[in-house]
Amino acid sequence: MIVSYPGFILIGLLSLSLVGCSASSSVTEELGCKQSALQADPNPGAAASPVSGSNVMALTVNGSQCLSMSDPNSAVGPNSPCASVTVCPPGATSASDSNCQVISGLLVDTGSIGLRVFRSVIQANDTTNGTALFSHLTPVTYRGSTVAECVTYGDGSADWGPVANATVFMGGEAGVATPIQLIDAYYGGSGTNGWSICNSLAGGSSSNVVLDRCPTNIPASAPVSGTGLGYNGILGLGLYPNDSIYGYYYSCAGTSLSSSSGCGSAVSSITLSASQKTLQNPVSLLTDGNNNGLVLELPSVGNIGVSSANGYVVFGVSNQPNNTPTSVTTFPVDSNNSDNGFLQALVTLNGQNLPAFIDSGSTFYNIPLGSSTSGFVDCGGFHDDNSNGWSGFFCPTGDSNTFGSLTFSFLGFSGSHSLSVSLTLGNPMYFYNPLSANVFSDIASVESLAGSLSGSVDLGLPFYLGRNIYHGIYGSSSSLSSGPYWAF
Amino acid sequence: MKLVTSPLQRLVLYLAGLILNLHSGLAHAHLGGGIDSIEADRKFLKGEIAQNSAQKKAAMTHAQYSVQEMVVDGVPVREYLSNSGVVFGIAWAGRHQVNFTPLLGSYRAEYETAFQAHRARYPLHHGLKSRSISSGNIQVEFGGHMGSMRGHAYVPSLMPPGVIASDIK
Numbered sequence: 123m124i125v126s127y128p129g130f131i132l133i134g135l136l137s138l139s140l141v142g143c144s145a146s147s148s149v150t151e152e153l154g155c156k157q158s159a160l161q162a163d164p165n166p167g168a169a170a171s172p173v174s175g176s177n178v179m180a181l182t183v184n185g186s187q188c189l190s191m192s193d194p195n196s197a198v199g200p201n202s203p204c205a206s207v208t209v210c211p212p213g214a215t216s217a218s219d220s221n222c223q224v225i226s227g228l229l230v231d232t233g234s235i236g237l238r239v240f241r242s243v244i245q246a247n248d249t250t251n252g253t254a255l256f257s258h259l260t261p262v263t264y265r266g267s268t269v270a271e272c273v274t275y276g277d278g279s280a281d282w283g284p285v286a287n288a289t290v291f292m293g294g295e296a297g298v299a300t301p302i303q304l305i306d307a308y309y310g311g312s313g314t315n316g317w318s319i320c321n322s323l324a325g326g327s328s329s330n331v332v333l334d335r336c337p338t339n340i341p342a343s344a345p346v347s348g349t350g351l352g353y354n355g356i357l358g359l360g361l362y363p364n365d366s367i368y369g370y371y372y373s374c375a376g377t378s379l380s381s382s383s384g385c386g387s388a389v390s391s392i393t394l395s396a397s398q399k400t401l402q403n404p405v406s407l408l409t410d411g412n413n414n415g416l417v418l419e420l421p422s423v424g425n426i427g428v429s430s431a432n433g434y435v436v437f438g439v440s441n442q443p444n445n446t447p448t449s450v451t452t453f454p455v456d457s458n459n460s461d462n463g464f465l466q467a468l469v470t471l472n473g474q475n476l477p478a479f480i481d482s483g484s485t486f487y488n489i490p491l492g493s494s495t496s497g498f499v500d501c502g503g504f505h506d507d508n509s510n511g512w513s514g515f516f517c518p519t520g521d522s523n524t525f526g527s528l529t530f531s532f533l534g535f536s537g538s539h540s541l542s543v544s545l546t547l548g549n550p551m552y553f554y555n556p557l558s559a560n561v562f563s564d565i566a567s568v569e570s571l572a573g574s575l576s577g578s579v580d581l582g583l584p585f586y587l588g589r590n591i592y593h594g595i596y597g598s599s600s601s602l603s604s605g606p607y608w609a610f
Numbered sequence: 611m612k613l614v615t616s617p618l619q620r621l622v623l624y625l626a627g628l629i630l631n632l633h634s635g636l637a638h639a640h641l642g643g644g645i646d647s648i649e650a651d652r653k654f655l656k657g658e659i660a661q662n663s664a665q666k667k668a669a670m671t672h673a674q675y676s677v678q679e680m681v682v683d684g685v686p687v688r689e690y691l692s693n694s695g696v697v698f699g700i701a702w703a704g705r706h707q708v709n710f711t712p713l714l715g716s717y718r719a720e721y722e723t724a725f726q727a728h729r730a731r732y733p734l735h736h737g738l739k740s741r742s743i744s745s746g747n748i749q750v751e752f753g754g755h756m757g758s759m760r761g762h763a764y765v766p767s768l769m770p771p772g773v774i775a776s777d778i779k
Contacts, residue, residue, distance in 0.1 A: 234756045322709045322711065464705065464757040570740045
């Protein structure tokens with residue numbers, strides 16, 4: 123059902139009845155798989171200024187590159203930046219080679235590294251299209267055995283699955299040969315190996331934390347449930363050339379990518395060649411100078427949001443006319459991968475220094491709420507209970523349909539770079555309505571670690587709306603700076 | 611000059627002047643247990659530690675407690691031991707999450723029930739960056755992002771006088 127919040131502003135007219143819609147009282151639940159289609163006349167979309175070139179990849183936030191809202195099994199949540207790539211068997215020289223498969227609905231994530239595709243969306247034997255990508259992918263091996271990876275996320279979830287050799291085509295670029303992860307919660311089966319190892323590493327609980335694309339993809343007998351993401355995978359394009367900095371790799375007693383037989387009982391932790399066998403940032407592998415970073419360009423969306431926003435990922439920084447900024451401030455990022463603040467910058471908020479990072483894969487801003495964020499309170503304080511679902515989000519002081527400003531100085535990790543940034547944040551219960559808009563620039567959730575553990579300022583997808591943000595990859599350089607850096 | 615130090619660095623700086631002695635080889639313990647408690651857990655984590663060639667151990671002492679540190683899969687894990695010999699808190703910070711549930715000892719089942727309830731209310735998805743989970747006897751908080759994960763768990767009723775949650779980091 124749709125919860126009508128007090129004072130809820132319904133933008134647009136509903137064109138179909140909403141029987142069975144699972145749009146729920148909690149925004150977090152919106153991010154799961156919906157059980158029926160949402161249909162409404164949406165707010166108009168927004169689009170960035172056109173960019174063209176072989177180094178350009180289309181990017182849509184809740185637009186044509188995302189899984190359809192009308193797909194009952196995979197509707198994507200708000201603020202989802204999506205793109206499509208073509209995945210081919212290793213050695214392919216063209217995206218139109220046989221057995222290549224276009225994978226759409228990938229989350230474009232500047233906060234992680236490497237391409238991860240749910241095993242369930244890779245065609246095993248598609249007679250209609252004549253493609254059978256899965257059977258033409260080859261496992262990355264370690265001393266003759268298959269390799270699997272576990273990646274842990276901050277919320278206590280994790281993904282698990284084998285690592286395969288593939289050739290990946292992005293935009294109009296030539297293909298890059300890179301290991302990719304096939305997210306497969308059942309690789310190795312149950313018991314004391316495979317996903318169960320990843321399950322415990324996630325730290326969340328003894329069960330039910332390994333991700334899959336959607337609950338309906340999960341066998342009824344499987345010990346995993348309710349973890350749908352609304353994506354076909356994750357395209358990690360962050361500031362590092364590979365994911366050796368955070369991925370857990372394992373060798374399995376097995377030789378295939380098959381869920382049932384690829385990862386036997388002997389699973390051991392291994393350290394792989396970071397530059398060869400771990401997941402690579404596909405941008406780092408591009409040729410003709412586009413391997414030093416990227417620009418992410420998305421339009422502004424206003425205070426009440428838009429149905430979708432169209433933009434671009436432009437590969438390379440300052441090596442071509444379409445990726446050369448006219449005026450930006452460049453912020454160095456912590457490049458010491460032996461400390462805990464890796465790939466972070468710094469903001470000053472009311473005199474308090476906090477670590478900060480920019481991450482397109484974060485749905486909203488996520489900011490510590492406290493003395494340094496005067497003018498805002500937790501939305502949950504306005505209601506007797508939390509049934510409205512907005513507990514844990516920023517609301518301007520006073521229960522009203524107003525917007526407040528949160529101003530801070532964005533600093534580089536080192537040096538004298540500083541830029542005053544002002545975020546406009548509103549009370550989402552007055553404007554959040556997934557029937558009319560899915561892209562919002564003015565929603566912030568509360569960083570829950572800030573009470574007794576140091577919290578970071580997460581400048582998520584909203585920060586990209588209306589900004590062209592330049593990303594410089596560790597180990598490379600451009601006329602702006604040596605990577606890693608952000609510039610905007 | 612670095613403008614900010616990591617949590618680990620801050621901890622080291624904070625405790626540097628308070629170290630009364632430094633020795634290695636302290637037995638592993640878990641929440642609510644003593645320093646020599648639960649051989650099974652010790653063996654379990656010893657196996658984890660053995661996989662990491664860069665492991666290190668350090669022991670630090672505070673007026674109200676001492677701290678053991680070990681490295682599990684590259685992530686420093688600290689255990690807070692009261693002067694009366696009870697582990698009241700654990701904390702970790704590193705580039706990925708760690709398997710901390712074995713360190714919760716007898717509070718593990720209680721925590722996992724609370725985690726499931728928390729997850730039911732805030733379902734798993736890629737956007738949530740952290741969780742703060744309370745149950746009757748134990749508080750667990752963890753979260754972060756790629757390359758920077760942290761968390762801690764503590765039992766308020768076991769904390770020595772004057773020690774607060776933010777000390778456990």
